Amino acid sequence: MSTWLKFIICSAAMIYAGYKLSFYGNIISEKTHITKLLIGFIFLSVATSLPEFVTSASSITLIHSPDLAVGNMFGTIVINLMIIALLDLIQGSGPLLSEARKNHILSGGLTIILLGIVCFSTLLRSQLQIRLGIFGFGLENLLLVFIFILGIRLIFLSEKTNQISHSDEPKGSLLYAHISLKSVIAKFCLYFISIVILGIWLALIGEEVVSIMGWSESLVGTTFLALATSLPELIVSITALTFAVDMAIGNILGSNFFDIMIIPLSDFLFREGELLSHISITHLATLMLGIILTSIVIVGLIYRSRKSFLKLGWDVMAMIATFCVGGYFLIRLM
Numbered sequence: 001m002s003t004w005l006k007f008i009i010c011s012a013a014m015i016y017a018g019y020k021l022s023f024y025g026n027i028i029s030e031k032t033h034i035t036k037l038l039i040g041f042i043f044l045s046v047a048t049s050l051p052e053f054v055t056s057a058s059s060i061t062l063i064h065s066p067d068l069a070v071g072n073m074f075g076t077i078v079i080n081l082m083i084i085a086l087l088d089l090i091q092g093s094g095p096l097l098s099e100a101r102k103n104h105i106l107s108g109g110l111t112i113i114l115l116g117i118v119c120f121s122t123l124l125r126s127q128l129q130i131r132l133g134i135f136g137f138g139l140e141n142l143l144l145v146f147i148f149i150l151g152i153r154l155i156f157l158s159e160k161t162n163q164i165s166h167s168d169e170p171k172g173s174l175l176y177a178h179i180s181l182k183s184v185i186a187k188f189c190l191y192f193i194s195i196v197i198l199g200i201w202l203a204l205i206g207e208e209v210v211s212i213m214g215w216s217e218s219l220v221g222t223t224f225l226a227l228a229t230s231l232p233e234l235i236v237s238i239t240a241l242t243f244a245v246d247m248a249i250g251n252i253l254g255s256n257f258f259d260i261m262i263i264p265l266s267d268f269l270f271r272e273g274e275l276l277s278h279i280s281i282t283h284l285a286t287l288m289l290g291i292i293l294t295s296i297v298i299v300g301l302i303y304r305s306r307k308s309f310l311k312l313g314w315d316v317m318a319m320i321a322t323f324c325v326g327g328y329f330l331i332r333l334m
Contacts, residue, residue: 040250
């Protein structure tokens with residue numbers, strides 16, 4: 001079977017599974033009163049992030065390429081953020097971020113903190129030629145994991161507070177009262193596993209494509225592998241948008257938040273020294289682009305402008321312009 005035929009089959013199956021995953025996630029939200037933000041941030045994003053974890057881990061253990069591993073992760077973060085621009089275009093009824101809850105700012109801000117720590121640690125190693133670890137494991141990973149766990153707790157507490165504050169509001173009619181919660185959870189788990197398997201298969205197909213390109217590992221990881229492993233986020237976010245904006249945005253920002261944990265995992269698997277000491281300095285450009293794009297998303301969530309141009313919000317227009325300029329220089333650097 002040709003690589004492109006496998007790609008089409010995998011993509012078609014993922015579209016179906018992604019729609020079903022979002023559909024049952026929406027039902028679970030109604031029946032359990034878990035907010036759609038949490039459904040997207042935790043459940044959907046975990047399913048769509050696992051392919052990146054597998055791809056980066058295999059890049060370390062099988063190919064022994066730190067640049068491929070981190071390039072995949074950094075590139076995926078940037079591409080995931082640009083899915084917001086596509087969602088805004090698909091929606092077509094005005095700025096998308098003005099309709100999302102401000103609670104997304106918390107996950108976006110935490111992601112910027114984590115990206116900043118990775119960026120600063122990489123810069124220190126490159127410019128000062130110093131060791132920042134023990135037994136070949138970077139100490140910044142301990143900080144990343146700590147902030148990650150703390151961030152999850154803060155997000156849950158924030159959503160719990162939001163649920164309490166809205167508990168007295170009148171509830172709308174239940175759309176899925178006739179469906180049992182037990183069957184919904186079972187089907188959600190089935191499609192959750194399907195998305196993970198299809199995502200991993202897609203990542204392997206992506207590796208087949210990039211193996212014949214002959215470009216630098218940094219560029220291959222940041223572009224082609226990142227595009228392949230971002231397809232689950234794209235499909236699930238588009239289908240989630242049909243049910244709730246917060247579910248779609250939560251999936252994107254949640255995926256980026258979880259993806260940063262690829263750094264500690266890859267560093268643990270990489271036994272030739274501290275991971276960030278063995279990657280190209282050009283990855284800093286991708287990191288900073290991710291920080292800028294996430295910051296624009298946060299500004300859009302705070303300002304909540306209703307103005308648009310060609311049915312796109314001005315915040316999304318700023319993201320597109322930043323991505324185009326930054327992408328051009330990324331390719332030049334790599």
